[in-house]
Amino acid sequence: MSYTKQIALPTAEPVSLAEAKNFCKVDTANTSDDALITGLIQAAREYAEKWTGRALAQRQFVMVLDSHPYYTDSIQSQLAYPPSYYSLPRYSTTLWNYSQMIKIPKPPLKSVDSMRYIDASGNAQTLHQDTDFVVDRITEYGRVFPLPGQFWPPDLYVANSVEITFTAGYDPNPAAAADTHTVSANPPNQQPDSVVVLAVPQVIKTAILILVSHWYANREPVTAGQAGQIPFHVEQLLNAYSVIDFAPSRG
Secondary structure (H helix, E strand, O other): OEEEEEOOOOOOOOOOHHHHHHHOOOOOOOOOOHHHHHHHHHHHHHHHHHHHOOOOOOEEEEEEEOOOOOOOOOHHHHHHOOHHHHOOHHHOOOOOOHHHOEEEOOOOEEEEEEEEEEOOOOOEEEEOEOOOEEEEOOOOOEEEEEOOOOOOOOOOOOOOOEEEEEEEOOEOOOOOOOEEEEOOOOOOOOOOEEEEOOEOOHHHHHHHHHHHHHHHHOOOOEEOOEEOOOOHHHHHHHHOOOOOOOOOOOO
């Protein structure tokens, strides 16, 4: 199994207090509800994150597995390509084994900050990006692979044996420059660089603003004689950026 949780709070929300007050038609000079609106921004962002499966505010997470993934992608794959298949000489240096793939949730992925595991002797060991593994930041979810033709090292099958710390989420600056990772390894065994744009999509910002405005104007669970509900168009907007993984990493 795999599990992911945040280990740091966001430094900024994808929607600013000034933007939310303007959308709610609250005078900027009126600060009496600033704390309330700030809390609604966070709540709306958390709701949108649950709905989309994304990290909408950039921060650090840790993902844990009880072991490195081996031949667990599908029963068919295990039958067609057992471990002995991968040890054939013609594949010893060229085969990229997708059974070794680890998917990183909470897109967009900015960086894999560290990766460590418990070896067969019970000691924590560290793996290094571009030397021991490569990172795909382009796909959603992001992906981590051992080097081409290689396998993850043997590990001790214990709780949280593999631990991956990563940074994910959008940059709240609408003019944020693209983030580039350049591979220093020679040969790189991958594309020599990767570029991702981390500015918050306007669709997501609009959905958060609508939700903040809705909660600000309707503070009771029942309004106008009917149960209060999330405005339908909020979920329509968020659906455009929802990510669903039907085959999460297992370890």
